[in-house]
Structures are given as C-alpha cells and as structure tokens.
Amino acid sequence: MLLHPPPKFMMPLAFTNSILLYVVILLSSIGLRLNSRWKLTEQERLSSELASLKSKINPHFLFNTLNSIYAETLGKADNASDMILKLSNMMRYTISEAHHDKVLLQKEFDYITSYIELQKLRLPLNVRIEYKVISEAYELEITPLLLIPFIENAFKHGVNPEQNSVIKILLKIENKELHLSVFNRKVETEKTIQETTGLGIENTRQRLNLIYAGKHFLAINDTENDYSVLLHINLA
Numbered sequence: 001m002l003l004h005p006p007p008k009f010m011m012p013l014a015f016t017n018s019i020l021l022y023v024v025i026l027l028s029s030i031g032l033r034l035n036s037r038w039k040l041t042e043q044e045r046l047s048s049e050l051a052s053l054k055s056k057i058n059p060h061f062l063f064n065t066l067n068s069i070y071a072e073t074l075g076k077a078d079n080a081s082d083m084i085l086k087l088s089n090m091m092r093y094t095i096s097e098a099h100h101d102k103v104l105l106q107k108e109f110d111y112i113t114s115y116i117e118l119q120k121l122r123l124p125l126n127v128r129i130e131y132k133v134i135s136e137a138y139e140l141e142i143t144p145l146l147l148i149p150f151i152e153n154a155f156k157h158g159v160n161p162e163q164n165s166v167i168k169i170l171l172k173i174e175n176k177e178l179h180l181s182v183f184n185r186k187v188e189t190e191k192t193i194q195e196t197t198g199l200g201i202e203n204t205r206q207r208l209n210l211i212y213a214g215k216h217f218l219a220i221n222d223t224e225n226d227y228s229v230l231l232h233i234n235l236a
Helices: 012-054 059-072 077-096 107-124 148-157 189-194 201-211
Strands: 128-134 166-174 179-183 217-223 226-234
Touching: 059 077, 059 107, 059 148, 059 217, 107 128, 107 148, 107 166, 148 166, 148 201, 148 226, 201 217
Parallel strands: 128 166
Antiparallel strands: 166 179, 179 226, 217 226
16 A cells, blocks of 8 residues: 655644734734824824914904904994903913813813804804703813804804894703704805815814714715715713
8 A cells, every 4th residue: 555655844723823824913903002192192293283273263254243343343342242252262262271181161162152252243144053062061161162163154154144044052061972063054254264274174074083083973965956964971
C-alpha cells in the first residue's frame, strides 16, 4: 500500500483560530483608536471655528443693532439704554461664558431672549415674532451657543417688511429634555444676509453629533414657502 507522505507543516486548528482572533482584536483596537483620534481632531476643529465665529459675533446683526441704537437716541433715550444693556450682556456672555463646555440653561435662555428682544426693537411692527419659554428647570446645563444658529437662521431668511413675515420660536423643558421649535416663513432677503450663516446649521449638526451623540433628535423641514426646525436634547 502506498502511503502519501505527511505534509511538511500543518498548523493546528486551535492555533489558527487564536491567530485570527488576535488579528480581529488588533484591527478593532486600531479602528477604535483611529475613531477616537478623528473625534478629537473634529472637536478641536469645531472649537477653533467656534472661537473664530464668537469673535465676530455676527457683524451684520451688530451693525444693524448699533444703527438702531443710534436712531433710538434721537428721541427715545430709555429704549436706547435698554438696547445697549442687552447688547452689552450678550457680548459679555459670549466673551466670558461661552468658552466653557457647559453653562446654566438660564444663561443660555437669557442670551437668546436678549437676541430676540433686540431684533424686535429694530424690526418694524408688521414683522410678526412669537417667542415663548416654558421652563422651570434652569439648574440644568447645556453646551453654550448651541441653539442660537437655528434662531439666527429664522431672522436672516424670514424677515422682509414688505412681505408677510412670521417667526415662531418655542423653548420648552420637560423631564430634563430640551425642546426647541423654530418656524419662519420664507421671504426675499438680501444676498449678503443669506450668505452670512453665523455658526452654521451644518456646523451645529456636527457639534450635536459629537457632544450629544445618542441624546438628541434634529428634524429640519425645508419647503418652498416655510422653514422649520425641531430639536430635542436630553440634558440629564
């Protein structure tokens, strides 16, 4: 009987499986490290962009506000003083508070309220602005300047004194969850206003994905006539 010569080398099955398992673990570890490094790099990039944008504080809005303050000083000193105070508080918040990872919700809401009230003072009465805050949970914290881009966007694309301009903003806290609803009717606006996007909606999407991964829901409805945003963030 002819016998086939034994193979020169045969790797045991258990040893082969061990090597495969080691390779899988090694590749997974490398993948996790790369993903962590990418997130860190992305966070640093966003932080840099945020710092740059905070230093500008939306020049178009500031110039309009300062022009309105000048107009008010011609006859209504009380209104002018109120506008200057609100603008000062906004700038103080941006410079002294917004560099923190988290701030009290009360401070963030105060900033948004000052922004909207300044807009109301400089806009004509036929621009309808509805703003409501439903909350008693101001001890909660939130990443600063996370909500304002959606609100800025509504004023940039939803205000034209010669058209039916409507902006609706609702801030609500329920069971430690923040609900933001923003609606504006689309109107014709200056091209320079449209091109100025503040922090930017896409930038804010990335910040939400990095900071509140798995803890937020964002829906944007962009139609021919209207634009609306619905945002939920779990702040627990």
